[in-house]
Amino acid sequence: MAHTPRKHLRALVEARRGVLVPGAFNALSARVVEDLGFEALYVTGAGVTNMWFGLPDQGFMGLHEIADHTARIRDAVALPLIVDADTGFGSALNVRHTVRVLERAGADCIQLEDQVAPKRCGHFAGKEVIACEEAVGKIKAAVDARTDPDLLIMARTDAAATLGLEAAIERAERFAQAGADLLFIEAVTTAEDIRALPGRLATPQLMNMVIGGRTPIVGAEELGQLGYGIVLYANAALQGAVAGMQKALTVLRETKRLGEDPALVASFAERQRLVGKPAWDALERRYV
Known part of the structure; x- marks a missing residue:
């Protein structure tokens, strides 16, 4: 493994072998991702919005919320963290501030997108994108803002849904020229387009598999063979x-009782293992 999570993540991306990256919405879900042996995780803006506020992914999350979750997850796991920063929370100057804040919070890759604020889930109707020049300027600001050159900047475009796939590819090329390390064309709607994209763009790409979304599900092994990072x-x-x-x-409501059925709940012992209670017990014995 490379010396730092950022160097390791860069190596994973550049290997283009379709590394599976699940999302985490809090520190405990991040612990589960790491415990199951995944190589990196994604701090999901939609997940934070859904689980923290009980709201849909329509721009309700701010910089404070995602930075706080990033810092808590950074403390909980050693995995590389890809952090969803939505639109960067404003103009190019806001993007510069966002990158500085999230870099300090422990992000190893920061994702920025080109939607009009307030953004919405990439698989919702009604999306709009900002002008290409404005989006390019925001990526340039992000690249300039990082203090560690190993911090990755991921540029996402939602233009495929509004302007067509060719416009999205053109934007992605412009983002790469502006310094983006990883490209993300959201809501690709056909398997043919998924298979074609790695040959259209030289910069490593992310492909988003949204369960129930607009993009057809393709196995990670095939996506790795196609060249997705x-x-x-x-x-x-x-x-x-x-x-x-x-x-x-539902079982509790219907039967009025619930035991340690492994088909329904994790055991008490497993819950304590995941939150590191044995290590805290050892520290207590050491200090008390």
């Missing part, structure tokens, strides 16, 4: 958690 499942953990809560609580 990252295969993102931003909210698989969130959707799994919601399904698990609904299942367990």
Whole structure:
């Protein structure tokens, strides 16, 4: 493994082998991702918005919320962190501030997108994108703002849904010229386009697999063979958690009791293991 999470993430991206990256919406979900052996994780803006506020992914999250979650997750895991910074929370000058804040919070890659604020989930209707020149300026500001050259800047475009795939590819090329290390064309709608994109852009790319979204699901092994650097499942953990809560609580409602059924709940011991209680017990014995 490379010496730092940022160097390691850069190596993963440049290997273009379709590294699977799940999203985490809080420190405990990040612990689960790391515990299961994934190589990196994504701090998901949609997940933070859904799980922290109970709201849809429509621009309700601000810099403070994503920075706070990034710092807490950074403390909880050693994995490289790709952080969703939405539109950068304003102009190019705001983007500069956003990058500085998230770099200090522990981000190893910062994702910025070209939607009009307030943004919305890339798989919702009604998206709009800002002018290409403005978007390029924001990527330039992000690149200039980083203090560690190993911090990656990921440029996302949502133009495929509003201006067409060719316009999205053109924007992605402009973002790469502005210094973006990783490209993300959101909401690609056909398997043919998914297979074509790695041959159209020289810079490494991320492909987003949204369960129930507009993009057809393609296996990570095939995406790696095509040359994608990252295969993102931003909210698989969130959707799994919601399904698990609904299942367990339905049984509780109907039967009026709930034991340690492994089909429904993690055991008490497993919960304590994931939050590191044995290590805290050892520290208590050391200090008290």
